Amino acid sequence: MNRLRHSTSPYLLQHAHNPVDWFEWGHEALEKARQEDKPILVSIGYSSCHWCHVMERESFENHDIAQVMNEHFVCIKVDREERPDIDQIYMDAVQALGVNGGWPLNVFLTPEQKPFFGGTYFSPAAWVQILTNINRAFQANRKEIESTATELSLHLLRSDVARFKQEPVDTALGTDLEDIYKKLAVRFDTKWGGMDRAPKFVMPAVWQWLLRHYNITQHERALHQVILTLKKVGMGGIYDQVGGGFARYSVDGEWFAPHFEKMLYDNAQLMTLYAEAYAITRDEEFKTVVYETFEWMQREMTSEAGGFYSALDADSEGIEGKYYVWTKSELDSLLKENAELIAAYYNVTPDGNWEHGNNILTRLHTDKIFLNTHPVDEQSWKSIVKRSKQILLHEREKRIKPGLDDKIITAWNAMMIVGLTDAYRIFNDSIFLKAAEKNMRFLENELMEGTKLYRSFKGSRSKVEGFLDDYAYVIQAYLKLYQVTFQEYWLNRASLLLEFTLDKYFDETEGYFFYTGHDAEGLIARKKEIFDNVIPSSNAIMAQNLYHLGVILDRDDWKMKAIAMTTSFAHLIKGEPNYMAYWAMVYTEIRKGMAEVVITGETLHELRSGIQTSFHPFALYMGTKTTSNLPLVTDKTLVNGRTTVYVCRNKTCLLPVQTAEEASQMIATQ
Known part of the structure; x- marks a missing residue:
């Protein structure tokens, strides 16, 4: 096992058995690159990334390829979900080179962490060729590499805010x-x-x-x-x-x-x-x-x-989607008399609607349209679908699950x-x-x-x-x-x-x-x-x-x-x-502007729920059963001893109300 075995990241731990001499991002790796004057390879991904797995299987587990990587580069593995700051910087750099971004993201840096080349997934042959070419270029054309790295670094230092910020123009x-x-x-x-x-x-x-x-x-x-x-x-x-x-x-x-x-x-x-x-x-x-x-x-x-x-x-x-797909014969065996109906509902065919005779469950029609062409009433149909999902889920639980x-x-x-x-x-x-x-x-x-x-x-x-x-x-x-x-x-x-x-x-x-x-x-x-x-x-x-x-x-x-x-x-x-x-x-x-909705009184949650089950995206809610020091709540009192709602805007309130319907109407029309 390499030094990634000490990591807490599931993605890095997936690479702990690679023959590549991986480092985590940190002082040890960066100092090694400076002392040995080696280029740095930063390989960035995340644990559920399909093409990350493919490149690991094809290249990073290959002893001959790992030998090239170890000899000529300081190799660093980064989990983009734990270190999105590093990912952001080097993704920006690769895109500035005219390469479409994605993961795995493989970026080559000077010993000073400045990027000069990068890309995403590479096949084993292409990867070996890139490693070889970059090593040669780093030895023979260092000035050109340093020039590219400096130019890219200047690009990374440019602020997006400075580029895009403008004085607003007032319109309706x-x-x-x-x-x-x-x-x-x-x-x-x-x-x-x-x-x-x-x-x-x-x-x-x-x-x-x-x-x-x-x-x-x-x-x-x-x-x-x-x-x-x-x-x-x-x-x-x-x-x-x-x-x-x-x-x-x-x-x-x-x-x-x-x-x-x-x-x-x-x-x-x-x-x-x-x-x-x-x-x-x-x-x-x-x-x-x-x-x-x-x-x-x-x-x-x-x-x-x-x-x-x-x-x-x-x-x-090792197969994408294997956990989720079904053959028609599996449905027949599991769902018995309901198999044909469920197969029609989810577009399942004997030959499969996807790869290798498998079916991805997908619906082409809403329930209403489906029931117009199939002899089953709505209530019975809901029961059939619910029971069929339970059976299929129970069966699927027996399969080998995707990595978590x-x-x-x-x-x-x-x-x-x-x-x-x-x-x-x-x-x-x-x-x-x-x-x-x-x-x-x-x-x-x-x-x-x-x-x-x-x-x-x-x-x-x-x-x-x-x-x-x-x-x-x-x-x-x-x-x-x-x-x-x-x-x-x-x-x-x-x-x-x-x-x-x-x-x-x-x-x-x-x-x-x-x-x-x-x-x-x-x-x-x-x-x-x-x-x-x-x-x-x-x-x-x-x-x-x-x-x-x-x-x-x-x-x-x-x-x-x-x-x-x-x-x-x-x-x-x-x-x-x-x-x-x-x-x-x-x-x-x-x-x-946002409506300021203040509810005060013992039954505030009954009123709150009555209001909030409607769609009021331009409302903010405050409330108390007794008293509160919040500036917009402190002066709101009960009316006739009953829970009361105040709907306000810019601290100016409409007449207080005591039903969710009235409050909802006020919020909607403000």
Whole structure:
């Protein structure tokens, strides 16, 4: 075994038996490169990455290839989920070279950590050729390599904020919304949902913004595109029809064949998205998706202490998707008299709809259309589907499972807390809140030290301190918990963490947050995360945190910071909303303003649940059974001794009401 055997990262531990003399990122490896004047190979991936496994199997387990790597390079393995700061820098460098990014990410550096060449997956023959050529070039053409490395390093030092920040131009909210909508709409796939491209990622923030656009404008086409997308995704192979939960993306344009890995962060965001869509449509299929995803997470992704694991691999027994697919004969044997109906429902054929006679379970029609052409009543059909799923799930549990990345990442856990609290808010089912609170207690016990966060936990917490996304999502989770429980402890924690993050991560010069703290390890560049990916930008989440806490705690300084951060990117939000969708949500909240909903009295939770089961994306909630020192709550009193709701905006309140229906109507029409 090599020195990676001492790591806590499941990804690094997967490489602990390689003949490559791997180092973890750190002083020992970097000092070795400087002393021996060797180029550094940084190979970055994560435990559920399919092509990472392929390259390991083909190249890193090959003794002859390992010998070349060990002789000429200092080889460093990095788990991108534990060290996203390193991944960000070198991904940016590779993309600047004109190479499409992806994982595994293999980057060659000078002994001073400056990148000069990189790429993603390489076949064994290509990899040996690259190793040989780079070694020769490093010896014979050092000046050219140093020149490229210096140029790339200068690129990495350029600030995205400086490149894109502009003075905002004041326009009407309706115009802004229409600009954003039109930019998104030209790329809609109006047949299969999502955007017109393949492979297809769900990108939840885009659809969440469209729901908010609909809430303001009642633009039916916007709502239709969201419903179409969520229907097609929920019916497709990207959704685990038997066990619940979503795969990372679909390799085709029809959501049919997934890249089978399941990531916690995708499922966290989709819990929120499907719950919000249900709040508008009351479509039971959306509710089913939320509950099945929750059951999958509890069954397969939750530790006894309440922490949520990171990911499930795409592969089992070395074959992608093997755990999830079925033959027609298996269904016949297991489901007996219901086999033909279920086969028709899930598009299962004797020859298979996928590879090697296997079938990915996918639905081509909604239940309503399916039942129009099959002789079974709706109630009986629900019972047949439920029982068939139970049988198939029980059988599937006997198979060899995909690899589990049981690393617990702070940011992703907080994202799931947000998803769970949103589900609790809309479905008013305590199972979601209990899981969210248990997870937050786990984070506080294992990954927090006062206001300091740590990145990850596996048996014990890692030594890596939290990054901006860890703080951003934990603050957001605290805020969400407060607004469904009205326990001021959660709000106080959010406020303390926000103060800490401003002190340690905020750049007063540019007005945005660095991804790493002021006292973090000095890498060759210190980045600010601006653009959304599948996970929204940590700066966008922080802007929303500043705005929401600024409203609730009446902190104009925090609100002004949020407004400055968001409006300075208004042109980007309107011009590139696919990459700025979460910013678009914050921008829309700021332009429209947030209703301040204060509930006071003994039965505040009955009123809260009655209000929050409706879709009110532009409302923030405060409450107390007795009294509170919160600035927007302190003067709110009972009317006639009964629990009372105040709906306010900019601290100016409408007449108090005492029913959820009246309060809901006020929020909706403000």
